[in-house]
Amino acid sequence: MGALLSCSFGAAPAKLAVLPVNRVNAEGQPAATIMDHKPMVNIAPFGVCKSMANPTVSAATSAAMGVLTPMPCIPATSSxxxxxxxxxxxxxxxxLHAKCTCxxxxxxxxxIxxxxxxxxxVT
Known part of the structure; x- marks a missing residue:
C-alpha cells in the first residue's frame, strides 16, 4: 500500500492502493499480492498516456495530422x-515486491x- 509506481508511457507517478481484504499488514499498511493489479482500484492513472497502442492516443494523434497527442491515462492492466x-x-x-512489474x-x-x-x- 502506498508504493510509488511509474509507467513507461505515463507522464506522472501513481500510488498503489491495496484493499485490506487479505488481513495481512506490513508496517501498518495492507500487504499487496500479485493480484493487486486492477485498474482504478489498485493502479491509479499516470497522468497522460503517450502510447500509440492506446486507441484514444491513436485517434487524437490522427486528428492532429500525426503529431503525437497524449490523452488521459486509464490503466488497462489485465495481467x-x-x-x-x-x-x-x-x-x-x-x-508483491519491489522488483515486480505489470x-x-x-x-x-x-x-515500482x-x-x-x-x-x-519478502522471499
Missing part, C-alpha cells in the same frame, strides 16, 4: 504483477519506483 515472491504467500498468492494492455511497463514499506522483506 497480474510478475514475478511475485517465490516463498512468501498472502491469502494463497505470491506477495504490463498495461497499451504496452506500458509499470514498475518506491516500495510502500522500508523494513519488510
Amino acid at each position: 497480474p504483477w510478475t514475478p511475485g515472491a517465490a516463498k512468501t504467500l498472502i491469502a494463497g498468492q505470491p506477495a 504490463t498495461c494492455n497499451w504496452g506500458g511497463m509499470i514498475k 519506483d518506491q516500495p510502500g514499506t522500508g523494513k519488510t522483506t
